[in-house]
Amino acid sequence: MSVPQPQLLIDTSLDVGFADRLARFETYNKHHYRPNTYLHKWWGRRCGSTFRLILKGLVDDPAQADYYAPGGLVGKVILDPMMGGGTTLHEAIRLGAGVIGLDIDPIPVLQARATLTDYPLSALQAGFDRFYAALEQEIGAYFVTHCPACDEPTPSWYTLHGARRRCDCGEVLAVDSLILRHQPDGGTLSLCPRCAQLVDARGHDCPATATRLVEKGQEVCDDCGRAYADDNDRPFHARYEPLVVAGHCRTHGLFHRASDWRDRERQSAAEARRAALPFVAGAFCVEAGDKSIQLLRRGVTTYLDLFSSRQLLFLDAVGRHLPDEPILRLNLALLVSTALEFNSMLCGYKGVARRRAGAVRHTFAHHGYAFPYTALETNPLYPRRASGTLQKLFHNRIRRARQWAAAPLERDPASAAARFVAIPGERDGGLEVACAAELAGQPQLFVLRQASAVALPVASGSVDAVVTDPPYYDSIQYGDLAAFFRVWLQQFLPDAADWGYDGAGAAVNSERDPADGRYVQMMSAIFGECRRALRPGSGRLVFTFHHWQPQAWAALTKALYAAGFVLLNRYVVHAEHPISVHISNSRALTDDAILVLAPGTPGDGPMWPRPAAARQAGEEFTADCATLLGWLLGQPGLSAGDIERVWQTTLAPSPAVVL
Secondary structure, three states: OOOOOOOOHHHHOOOHHHHHHHHHHHOOOHHHHOHHHOOOOOOOOOOHHHHHHHHHOOOOOHHHOOOOOOOOOOOOEEEEOOOOOOHHHHHHHHOOOEEEEEEOOHHHHHHHHHHHEOOOHHHHHHHHHHHHHHHHHHHHHHHEEEOOOOOOEEEEEEEEEEEEEEEOOEEEEEEOOOEEEEOOOOOEEEEOOOOOOEEOOOOOOOOOOOOOEEEOOOOEOOOOOOEOEEOOOOOHHHHEEEEEEEEEEOOOEEEEEEOOHHHHHHHHHHHHHHOOOOOOHHHHEOOOOOOOHHHHOOOOOEHHHHOOHHHHHHHHHHHHHOOOOHHHHHHHHHHHHHHHHHOOOOOEEOOOOHHHOOOEEOOOOOOOOOOOOOEEEEOOOOOOOOOOOHHHHHHHHHHHHHHHHHOOEEEOOOOHHHOEEEOOOOOOOEEEOOOHHHHOOOOOEEEEEEOOOOOOOOOOOOEOEEEEOOOOOOOOHHHHHHHHHHHHHHHHOOOOOOOOOOHHHOOOOOOOOOOOHHHHHHHHHHHHHHHHHEOOOOOEEEEEEOOOOHHHHHHHHHHHHHHOEEEEEEEEEEOOOOOOOOOOOOOOOOEEEEEEEEEOOOOOOOOOOOOOOOOOEHHHHHHHHHHHHHHHHOOOOOOHHHHHHHHHHHHOOOOOOEO
């Protein structure tokens, strides 16, 4: 049997240089380039420009293969069985395809439903305005402070807290830095370590109170010589003490002031209501996982404990004031949920620089749970478009996103200043239908399912291409970290998803389990279903992948080999910004392999050479891995052990990859 016919454009070519240029712009701030894909937090998103290029390689008319040409996929059906952030669905529906998306986690499905459904922006804006006004009227008074110059009441912007620690001398408050801001006049605004008062260039008369401050890094008390210990006997939210309140006065502008008796009184009033809030404790339990174990080790057993009492009052009010209209409710619930990343007691302060006053280090800035000493409690109802507020998030993730969706823009790196250009006639959205059979021949329809891809809801031979970004072998942060949001979305949208789904159905390999048996089993089943769904001859499986571990590539190879695929081509493109927090200073790759596969048996596809050893430069390393994958898929009669030995021989020992 020869290479599957007819050949598609992507079988033979992809402009890697152009893909790299686009990706190097997009990886720096992906959400600016595809705002309608970023309503809610999700992890591991790939570049939309890369997936647009992949999909352009599937068009029938070469005239529509140009990156900036609209459409090209009308009448085709594109499937993403592991949709995650929804990149494939958004890119394919823009090109006119009918799309099918599945994910076992409800958040990707709900986000895709909200962002792909055509819904008037005016209705979203009006609904948000009513919702915001109701929340502000009910709980806005808990987030009020006073200008230090005129004493006028004004909404607080954020409150900075210090972490309680203990030594033999008693309690201290730890902060990440005593310096709060570098002022426009060249001076600094700091906290006095002896009295916790704010100090500027004018200095102050220090009363040397019982409240002592220490900076991060000071682990031993100067007086008693004992190491400081965290106060883990308290609930997590109570391990912090308010120190500084920030806001904007209409007359005097931005201010920072020490928390006074009125601020503490409002906090105490919120604390008094906390125990009576109608949250069922069992619905918020932290279950042990590769990332959530970080919470349990700190004595945090409920997600409720990660929020201040004022933040919980806000969330309680949200549940009562969300509108009934389904799509409007869905959008606003997702907006509030994603806002929690900027509104928990795990948020840190990075507002020291003058240009970043008030910037929030959000909960998942490090792709895991971090525990700041200076915790930043934001006011989600702050009336300005400030970091983490509902006003700013609505503007960026709904208003701006829907405006972009109605008239998408793409960057042109060849133009002056790499300007953005419009794609006439395209729109990022469509109409949801009940089943895949309704997609045939119709443009911009979509089907969404919360389900495992081991059983695809499509007829055999009905899908033109499967385009996806599969799980990253040993990274299971998606489902585990997403519990932080799921517990709240379940409160807001109890009937919108299967919240009791079995997370064990996810195709991932635990970081604590060196065996890959489950990953191979799950991915073999998923790839097997993809093969069944693809159109005979012309159907393609295209996905991105990179990894430095030989066992990860071996697991992927075993799954594809078992499912019956051959490699038609592979391309290597830029995928990650090297200073991204989750890969910076680590042994990580910044390039993806784009793998183009077709159903077949060994010998059906191209004859790939066998690399003697993988080169160690990042791009070349990924290229050699993809080539070895092609060679292995072309060899008949391989056992799982054979595949593992070849990968170990070629990649191990694995020194640090040179990026």
